[in-house]
Amino acid sequence: MNSEFTIAVHSLVLLAHLPDHMATSEEIAANVSTHSARIRKVMGFLRKAGYVSTKEGIGGGFILSCKPEEVxxxxxxxxxxxxxxxxxxxxxxxxxxxxxxxxxxxxxxxxxxxxxxxxxxxxxxxTIGSMLEQIRAFECPQSNTESLS
Amino acid sequence: MNSEFTIAVHSLVLLAHLPDHMATSEEIAANVSTHSARIRKVMGFLRKAGYVSTKEGIGGGFILSCKPEEVxxxxxxxxxxxxxxxxxxxxxxxxxxxxxxxxxxxxxxxxxxxxxxxxxxxxxxxTIGSMLEQIRAFECPQSNTESLS
DNA sequence: CAATCTGTAACGGTTACAATGACAGTAAGC
DNA sequence: GCTTACTGTCATTGTAACCGTTACAGATTG
Structure with a gap:
């Protein structure tokens, strides 16, 4: 299996973790550990399917447009x-x-x-929501830092 | 997924279809449509796991050493x-x-x-047995020919 | 000892995948 | 309207996995 599935899930979980935050492809790419162009490609699928909204130009990026627990x-x-x-x-x-x-x-x-x-x-x-819950449930000594890097 | 799973299943079904027949790697390779060296490699796994017996030298080859319906x-x-x-x-x-x-x-x-x-x-x-049954159950106008080629 | 087969390692070509660079299009801010 | 900062998309390159193939040692038969 190629890794676009993994990238899509990771990106959606990240966006669900950051509600009301416009994340750029650079930010997501840094979090996923890949190149921003790959993120934009995968996000294109998610946009066409209605899972995320995108905004071009200054202040643009990607934001979740669905309920995490329903995907x-x-x-x-x-x-x-x-x-x-x-x-x-x-x-x-x-x-x-x-x-x-x-x-x-x-x-x-x-x-x-x-x-x-x-x-x-x-x-x-x-679901994306249950994945986020599982991550939050891991024992996580430094989990209070909300840094993206 | 690589295709060694497919090759193993195909080879076992073929051997199950030809009971008491020593099939050489060349014969199996022709049936599977690959090279005999690949067949020998996959058959090595099956031999170590006890599914087939092998015999080297003249008149040698591979033969099933298990019950198809149990694998x-x-x-x-x-x-x-x-x-x-x-x-x-x-x-x-x-x-x-x-x-x-x-x-x-x-x-x-x-x-x-x-x-x-x-x-x-x-x-x-x-199972290997049920796979063979399914193949035999396909509508098969020329299925009476038992040619390997 | 010659012929035929397995067992196994090595090499080369091809394809799939990931990283990257480039650039047009779009939106915001000045 | 110009600059800046984004997305959207394509083309190119590097890289690893996969498959086909060759080669040869070892085993067995006659």
């Missing part, structure tokens, strides 16, 4: 990674006369698709 | 891919004072681990 990780997974569980590499050869070789790829496609649905089902049980 | 895809997944669901890329930075940044990677690690377990749980519901 599940399943939605974010589908937005960023759906269909990527199955390897692109294909087993067998449909043109072969052998029953196994000619049908294995179709069968594995079904298996991977169903497995992915199971995983999505697990992700449905978690 | 689940979950076992094969753990053997070939366990732990690969989580991207190697890491979000955040443990050394940062920010609660979100410093704890996100640990949290995502747990999320991916649990998601993988869900997927494994799905794979547990399928």
């Amino acid at each position: 599940t990780l399943g939605e974010i997974y589908r937005l960023t990674c759906q269909g990527t569980l199955k390897p692109s590499w294909c087993s067998g050869d449909e043109s072969k006369p052998c029953m196994i070789s000619s049908k294995m790829d179709r069968l594995m496609g079904k298996v991977f698709c169903d497995a992915e649905k199971q995983m999505e089902n697990y992700f449905e049980g978690h | 689940t895809l979950g076992e094969i997944y753990r053997l070939t891919c366990q732990g690969t669901l989580k991207p190697s890329w890491c979000s955040g930075d443990e050394s940062k004072p920010c609660m979100i940044s410093s704890k996100m990677d640990r949290l995502m690690g747990k999320v991916f681990c649990d998601a993988e377990k869900q997927m494994e749980n799905y794979f547990e519901g399928h």
